[in-house]
Amino acid sequence: MTLHESLLDAVGDTPLVRLTRIASGVPAPVYAKVEFFNPAGSVKDRAALGMVLAAEKSGALAPGGVIVEGTSGNTGMALAMIAAQRGYRSIVVVPDRTSPEKIKTLKAYGAEVVVTTGALPREHPEHVRNVAARLAARTPGAWYANQYDNPANPEAHRTTTGPEIWAATGGRITHFVVGVGTGGTVTGTGGFLKEASGGQVRVIGADPLTSTYSGGDGSPYYVESIGHYLHPQTAEDEYPESYDQSVVDRFERIGDRESITMVRRLAREEGILAGGSAGTAVAAALRVAATLTPDDLVVVLLPDSGRGYLSKYFDDDWLRRFGFLEDLPGTPTVADALGDRPAPLTALPSTATVADALTAAGALVPVRLPRSGDNATTDVSEVIGAVRPDALRALVARDPSASAAPLHDHLLPSPPAVGIGEPVDEAAARLATGTGTAWVLIDGRVSGTVTHDALRRTTGHVPPARAAGPASRAT
Template identity: 45%
Template sequence: MWLNNILETIGNTPLIRLNKITKDIPATVLAKVDYFNPGNSIKDRMALKMVEVAEKEGKLKPGGTIIEGTSGNTGMGLALAACVKGYKCIFVTTDKQSKEKADILKAVGAEVIVCPTNVLPEDPKSYYSVAKRLGKEIPNSMYMNQYDNLANRQAHYESTGPEIWEQTEGKITHLVCTAGTGGTIVGSAMYLKEKNPNIKVWAIDVYGSLLTKYFNTGEIDMNEVHPYISEGFGEDFVPQNYDMSVIDKFEQVTDKDGAVMARRIAKEEGLFCGYSAGSCLQGLMQLKSTLTKDDVVVCIFHDHGSRYVGKIYNDQWMMERGFLDVKTFKDIVSGRSSQRLVTLEPTHTVAEAVEMMKKYDIEHIPVMSNGDSIGAVSENGLFQKVFSNHPEIKTATVESVLEPAYPVVAFDTPVERLGSLITKENGAVLAKDEKGEYHIVTKYDVIQSLAK
């Protein structure tokens, strides 16, 4: 039996038990992995619902244009609906969202407009304001407004909540979900609490969002708002999709902890998820002391890691923000006794090179010319040449026995990367420090650093 179009594949996503990261939690912890939706995120559910409701209400007419402010995932869901139903799409996003998200939206035919992140919602340059303006200016268009459009939470009341209830056979005791527009957590919670009012609903927020304080005090405090790196959740206003009465607790997670946990989920559980999944599970880990062996916890994993390959799954990006605690070339150099780099010039003799190796107890020496690395000599390379019918080689110049220059890497290159660059033929790597001075790392250095 076939399906009529891609929209019929939305929903019925798997519930998968987590085993390694949560091994110290007495409860059963399950992940609702919604990147199995065709647009690789849970937003497919509400995007389709918003379109269907708009059509039913006569607000979206044939050949019309769908306009939305989106971090990327809602846009993808709307774009899929537009492809099938024959609409055009214009999506407004922020400059903090990953480039991959914008590229994916363009790939499915959408126009993407990028706005600054660090402005207030009411600022004319904000992505909220631009989307609203375009909705008024463009004929036969509709601004979907996922934040205040109650079809958002209705989608999860009708699909996500019932799926979780059925998949857990009604045994769910806790729902854990990151809080953004409010649609997923509120819609799912409304359904689940109708089935069992004792189910606890925990909303995971990010530092820099005002939602947590609003939940705790009822106060909208703009002093709580500051820039954050986490994507897809947290807000600087309170969307109309929120009904705080169905939420039992808000817990905030740092940008770093959410990113690091997402990487752990990929490596330890085999689930290649997005930023919010890491934050969701991190939030649960912060609250795990209240769980018992009889609890069944469902965590919502919203989207796929492919949206973040240039960010949380990129070592350089993580290190630049201080999120990745890894040893680097710089750490190796800083951790050994200070010693200037021993180098040779092309005019040095092989005998002089051998003498330097003995004097400094080293096997690899870069050959420099005018401050640049042009080649290298190694103990093993010279040994091979001496015993290959070249007894006169000791009087030859280094230039005549040059081996390929050692690779030059960034000073903050991770140790794991260095290990892949050092081979039998290439015994070391070089890097320049902040002052522009060269340093060397050998296979021995890498082994020593990993042993510590």
């Protein structure tokens, strides 16, 4: 048994575990670097420790000081753990989409937690990073960790994670698959592996489908701590300085549903309870391994534990409310009230005019934040209201000049949302009594509408057996 002088000595040296069941059908062996074995439960323990040690060495963090950081949770937990062990205060700023489990963990370590709105332009004063920088500037003795631009972030992985993988595989690794968030893990680990192998190791980034890293439009996604979200009103998008794009050879783009399905499979087929971004990475790793040979060796990094997401990816009710689960045998669901999967709704950008809405299909049409392109569906968090095309056509018939008016001036409040696989009685309870209308969500995106009357008529009706929807595999 190894003796440690402090808990911080236990950071790193995490195991590589072969995925024997999930990866049984692919030619190349797939090994998972299981980072939730770190003391605070994630790969961020490495970067946090490296940043703190570098700050102490430079004098930026003095004894009795205050550690401040903006984070989706994991880096904050690691910094809060280190602060507790080394006698610092910690202030952690998190977006409001952070899971309740992470916030409670931060408080358990003694951190002061500041929750701010997550979906804001980079320049907004209440953006997570701006709030953290402001708090650090006005707090005596504070040091702003700034993992996004701190060179000690990738350096921690260059000196620990990369060498561990190289040594554990005896230099046999041929492909490294990892999600890209701040970019520190892929830059440091991938950079080391490329150098150690003379450029032979291929580095594959696992990325949410809409993340800008891999060419997406930057719209929201449901997997935390990975990818690059871009608010449509951000004036100038900047990637973190911790991220060296040249290290990534290519990306595998993974949708939310595939990520969530995979992370649930990891728990139930491999006994590995990991976070949502691990599902993204494993799904990408299986795609990669399917194209290789038994002589290759794939390592995929699992950043954190699923214990921080029990109220999300492992909660069937949460998944049904957002339309990720669609099969409840013997129970009437929103899908039964619709009779079929809804025809995709085309959302109108808030920058449109009344004229743009006159030919829109549907009794109620969502209006979203403006983005490049015109997706058939749009994330519910970016729907800012709704319009009724019939009412607008009647308005223009009375006053033709109204067609040039901004659509934003005619917005109705956005109605509630229900998941396509949600039980109808639960869905109906969230609508106003009478003839209210709700958005229908599939994978968190507005994909149709349903009325309160349709839900009420379906309540108590036992639907006939039907083929399971694609998300039922996540159960």
